[in-house]
Amino acid sequence: MLLNSTFHPVEASMRRLLSRFYPAVAALSLLLAFSFSMAPAAERPDPPFTADSRIDPGDPAQAGLISQLITFLDGTVYAGQIVLSETGQVKGDPEIFSPGTLSLERLGELASYGDSIAAIPGSTLMDALAYGDAGGLDAERYQDIAYALPLPSAPGLPLNVLRAYLEKRLEGQDKLSVRAVSSLLQLCMEIERDADLLQDFFRIYINVGLKVSLSQLGLPAGEDDLLKIGQELSPLTAKCPYSTTPQDWQVMLYKLEMWGAKNTGQRDRKVLASELLKDPAVSALRPALAKLPPRRVAFLGHSLTMSLHWSTYGSWCDIAAEVVKQVNPQFEYGDFNSGGLTPTRAVQKHLKDLLAWHPDETYMLMSIRNKEDRRSLEKIISDLKGIGCKVFIVDDVRPWGFRNEGEYKDTYSWLEALCRKEGATFLAFQQLYKKAPVWKAWRPLTEDIHLRTEGHIFYARELLNLWAGKM
CATH class of the missing domain: 3.40.50.1110 (SGNH hydrolase)
Structure with a gap:
């Protein structure tokens, strides 16, 4: 399902009113304001990364903003994968990976906003999350971007397949971390961006205090364990513009284990x-x-x-x-x-x-x-x-x-x-x-x-x- 300005039932004038009642949406707009007002970071910081002491995923207000941030990043990845499905040799399910009313150029632009968020210096991003303050920038100008992003809601998308599996295994615990791991998996499946953008996602999720692998969630994560998960989840996965065999699931989850350990310094x-x-x-x-x-x-x-x-x-x-x-x-x-x-x-x-x-x-x-x-x-x-x-x-x-x-x-x-x-x-x-x-x-x-x-x-x-x- 695509959620953009054509499909969304709320007019732009109403969105500003809604933002008064949903601080997380308004605060996310502050992050977007940061991303377009600052030059990209000169180079990626080196791991290991640590959780920022000012951020508490257990705090309802901050948890709401973190949830919106994950949703935003997932939307940018999904936009890019729709473009990949339309232009690449491997095609995804035409209903799930349909551009809808959005042009490929617009989808590519929306996908690039994930890189914009990732380019914000870590301390600046954490300031915005902790204090909800973007230094007086006009956040309303950027608010529509969040609403224009395609919504990755199809149950067969890898992130939703994994999220449902983990929520069941963990009986509803660690919901934000479950979303973070699922978000990382969706991007990791694509392979081509695992050396740069995926590492930025790791940094962001670790900085806000989330877990980033199955073992960090307390689940068995040996190679045989991961293959069994792949054998269970691969048949539930829709056709994507990349391979999703049981072995692919195993390797991608293994990658999250390895990068999770390295990026946290474990x-x-x-x-x-x-x-x-x-x-x-x-x-x-x-x-x-x-x-x-x-x-x-x-x-x-x-x-x-x-x-x-x-x-x-x-x-x-x-x-x-x-x-x-x-x-x-x-x-x-x-x-x-x-x-x-x-x-x-x-x-x-x-x-x-x-x-x-x-x-x-x-x-x-x-x-x-x-x-x-x-x-x-x-x-x-x-x-x-x-x-x-x-x-x-x-x-x-x-x-x-x-x-x-x-x-x-x-x-x-x-x-x-x-x-x-x-x-x-x-x-x-x-x-x-x-x-x-x-x-x-x-x-x-x-x-x-x-x-x-x-x-x-x-x-x-x-x-x-x-x-x-x-x-």
Whole structure:
């Protein structure tokens, strides 16, 4: 069902009157006023995130506003998924994902308001929630936006399927958190926005004191538990512009578990580093790591270098770097990475910032798919060496090796030869897995592109050995 200015029975003049009796609606308008009056945040804040002490989801007034905020964000996601259904190859149920009287351009505009809310600095958003004060801005100008959003009310939408399931399991408890988890699931199902907008939603819901995963709600959330939930809920789910098989449900709920733990700091790269330092073999490296001279270390790579990725609580390089930081405050590291990163894209997206950061050492792990990638990698090495940076190239950190998606099957040998030619250091990490008899258990759910946390910890140990001069 779509709820917009055409379908809504209340005229605009009446909405202003209603807002006097429904403070949550009026306060939501203040948030919208913020979102259009402020420039987007320069960069996303890093987790972990915490609940703002001024926000109490148990307070009826604040709970009403939080509920309206969730409804608003759900509406923006739904608007975007209607556009996805209309323009993408996979079509959703034509009744549920119909544009109605709204044009695709208007739906795209409405979808963008979710990004606008997410771009509000966290402290400013919390001020508005806590005090209902937008500094005298004219909120009425933006009030109609909330009414124009499509209402995701169809029972077969993933967020409503999950919400009904959780409300039954929890017997009506934690209603706002149930809505938050369901909201996250709806966006997570879409996949394409899970590295940016979904992480913003996590931050907002955590900041207002809500739970963001099944385990945080007190429910069993092992992989088998999640698959059983998927087997129960998939048949209840309407046709969507993305896959909703039992396995898809399992993976998406698993992602919420992983990101819920990382975004709250319950388990992330810093926690893993602290645990690793207690290991006798790593603890023995502490003196050598503590004596390392001041250095700035950069990591340039694809998703296997990203702690953000859902398959692990932290990437191998970040875990190792956090270990060193805990024993050597003169050690700095910076991540310059993107999913599926190739050298060609790295030149376009990261090289300028990487050079400006002026690292002493750069470790690279990227996909090499064609001749342009090879030329681009040569340029990256040359530019880094031009600023006095030592360059290290890792062949792979997957026991099952390179996926050979491009033109070349000799990638490892070519990388090694390139390092000899350009004066870089080639790190043959891929074959190190032979020291770990349990490496087959490192494959994450449903795919063989990435690594579970255990695999990342293994390679973090190897990088620490290298830095400590033990490799």
